[in-house]
Amino acid sequence: MTIVVTGGAGFIGSNFVLEWLAAGAGPVVNLDKLTYAGNLANLASVSGDPRHHFVRGDIADAALVGRLLAKHRPRAVVHFAAESHVDRSIHAPDAFIQTNVVGTFRLLEAVRGHWQSLDGAGREAFRFLHVSTDEVYGSLSETDPPFSETTAYAPNSPYSASKAASDHLVRAYHHTYGLPVLTTNCSNNYGPFQFPEKLVPLMIANALEAKPLPVYGDGRQVRDWLYVGDHCEAIRLVLEKGRPGEVYNVGGNAEKPNLDVVHALCDSLDALRPREGGHRGLIARVADRPGHDRRYAIDAGKMRSELGWSPRESFESGLARTVRWYLDNADWVAQVRSGEYRNWIEKNYGKRA
Numbered sequence: 343m344t345i346v347v348t349g350g351a352g353f354i355g356s357n358f359v360l361e362w363l364a365a366g367a368g369p370v371v372n373l374d375k376l377t378y379a380g381n382l383a384n385l386a387s388v389s390g391d392p393r394h395h396f397v398r399g400d401i402a403d404a405a406l407v408g409r410l411l412a413k414h415r416p417r418a419v420v421h422f423a424a425e426s427h428v429d430r431s432i433h434a435p436d437a438f439i440q441t442n443v444v445g446t447f448r449l450l451e452a453v454r455g456h457w458q459s460l461d462g463a464g465r466e467a468f469r470f471l472h473v474s475t476d477e478v479y480g481s482l483s484e485t486d487p488p489f490s491e492t493t494a495y496a497p498n499s500p501y502s503a504s505k506a507a508s509d510h511l512v513r514a515y516h517h518t519y520g521l522p523v524l525t526t527n528c529s530n531n532y533g534p535f536q537f538p539e540k541l542v543p544l545m546i547a548n549a550l551e552a553k554p555l556p557v558y559g560d561g562r563q564v565r566d567w568l569y570v571g572d573h574c575e576a577i578r579l580v581l582e583k584g585r586p587g588e589v590y591n592v593g594g595n596a597e598k599p600n601l602d603v604v605h606a607l608c609d610s611l612d613a614l615r616p617r618e619g620g621h622r623g624l625i626a627r628v629a630d631r632p633g634h635d636r637r638y639a640i641d642a643g644k645m646r647s648e649l650g651w652s653p654r655e656s657f658e659s660g661l662a663r664t665v666r667w668y669l670d671n672a673d674w675v676a677q678v679r680s681g682e683y684r685n686w687i688e689k690n691y692g693k694r695a
């Protein structure tokens with residue numbers, strides 16, 4: 343009953359692995375390249391668990407992936423591994439094409455070989471679950487209805503274009519070869535173990551050091567915030583009950599303008615870790631992101647009606663849990679903010695007046 347998880351040392355992948363093992367759901371082979379975003383400290387609590395088998399490697403390494411699949415004979419592959427940060431894709435898109443497009447293609451090829459080697463029942467039961475993003479649908483106006491599974495693709499950043507390409511490959515492997523794939527497109531996640539380059543953990547980490555809180559442009563861009571634990575539960579459900587070839591949109595039912603998110607974080611920190619003058623005083627408007635998408639929003643009606651899923655956390659409860667986690671895990675934050683992280687902060691924020 344083994345599953346292979348790719349990218350299981352990153353933010354969502356590590357939350358998924360920890361919850362999967364906590365639920366007693368069976369062995370996990372965790373394949374991760376350990377880029378700047380991968381962190382074995384996220385998995386420290388399962389380092390002695392014989393059901394967790396970590397392998398450092400690249401999803402684009404066809405020989406390695408082929409060996410892993412032949413050895414462990416998994417019943418499913420859950421594919422999280424990706425380059426995931428829009429701003430990095432603007433500065434240096436190459437790695438996004440290599441991992442998200444070429445890597446997903448090589449992984450699909452290896453998985454196809456494995457799936458074709460299974461007996462009838464094994465082939466029937468096998469699943470390849472591809473974790474993708476709502477950003478493939480492009481940008482909404484204030485009055486547009488939320489993205490549904492049939493919204494046309496219109497990716498705007500190198501990141502979202504590379505994820506869109508990977509979604510198309512996954513779809514094609516179902517249509518052409520019959521590979522039993524499932525695709526989830528989710529909204530912005532937040533929660534424990536998120537690398538502090540994304541909005542929520544960056545603002546918490548900066549606020550705790552009394553550094554400026556850099557809000558891009560007018561701060562009125564809207565995202566639909568999804569607590570990572572709710573997302574992991576949705577993935578488990580899609581894996582067990584989703585229909586092969588189908589796409590499922592997963593959202594937090596929590597649309598918020600960025601400035602409201604930053605205000606909520608400041609207020610939460612004011613209550614838990616007061617500072618003179620309050621945290622809102624640290625907010626600094628900075629130059630906008632090029633090509634910045636205005637609004638994302640998910641219609642998760644299919645997840646609700648077909649699989650009975652809806653998010654358990656409200657934005658307020660999820661954010662409170664998240665802020666507490668970052669306050670309680672100052673060592674984790676300090677560790678990930680050393681080294682390469684400093685270069686990134688200088689590169690992305692140094693020239694944003």
Ligand code: NAD
Nearest residue numbers: 349351352353354375376377379380400401423424475531
């Ligand atoms: P992350 O950047 O935190 O983690 C990515 C992980 O993949 C890291 O552990 C990294 O080492 C690993 N990785 C990168 N390249 C690899 C390669 N070539 N081979 C093997 N491992 C590699 O990302 P995340 O936020 O956890 O996102 C996980 C998935 O969810 C991604 O596919 C992302 O596109 C998608 N997603 C994320 C969000 C979000 O808000 N974080 C929203 C929608 C979709």
Ligand code: TYD
Nearest residue numbers: 428530539540541542556557558563565600
């Ligand atoms: P981010 O967490 O990078 O996710 P995504 O771009 O995938 O939605 O950013 C979320 C929103 O916050 C997005 O509209 C950009 C904005 N943002 C800032 O205003 N300042 C920042 O320093 C960062 C990282 C993001």
